[in-house]
Amino acid sequence: MSADRFVLLQPGQTRQTRVPLPPGFGVKVATSDSEGRLAVLENRLDVDIPRHVHELMDEFVYVLEGEMEVDFQDETYRLTPGMCALLPHGIPHAMRNASQPPVRALQISTPGGWDQFMEDLFAAGNAVRTAEGAMDLEKVNVIGERYGMRYVTGTMALD
DSSP states (O other): OOGGGOOOOOTTOOOOOSSOOOTTEEEEEOGGGGTTSOEEEEEEOOSOEEEEEESSOEEEEEEEESOEEEEETTEEEEEOTTOEEEEOTTSOEEEEEOSSSOOEEEEEEESSOHHHHHHHHHHHGGGGBOTTSOEEHHHHHHHHGGGTEEEOSSEEOOO
16 A cells, blocks of 8 residues: 555645755655656756756646746747646757746656756766866766766756
């Protein structure tokens, strides 16, 4: 029986993670909560997410507040509050904030693993950054391999 996996969170509450995630990231359902079936995060999109592909996970985003743009198959889509998009595995996509304050969205990945990727990424700290402080996507891709995820190589600014 799976009743022991019941999770109830109050407004603003998130699941505990093994490493602190930066402000704006909150795990609502961890991969371990769902026996690996899904992960649910509430994210504030403070930085652009460059073109990347999930080989295993479908990604679903639902805009709570603000606006974001999603690049998918050579088209750009603007999502406003209440809109959502399913980004199927195996197809590259990118996301950008398109509002101030930054967009807040629910992100659901299935199967799970996105929360674990984020924990591994932030646990790596400076080991995945360039001398200028940007994310070195080649180094990030080494972490992403465990989760079937890869970015187009280069760097990603953190500010």
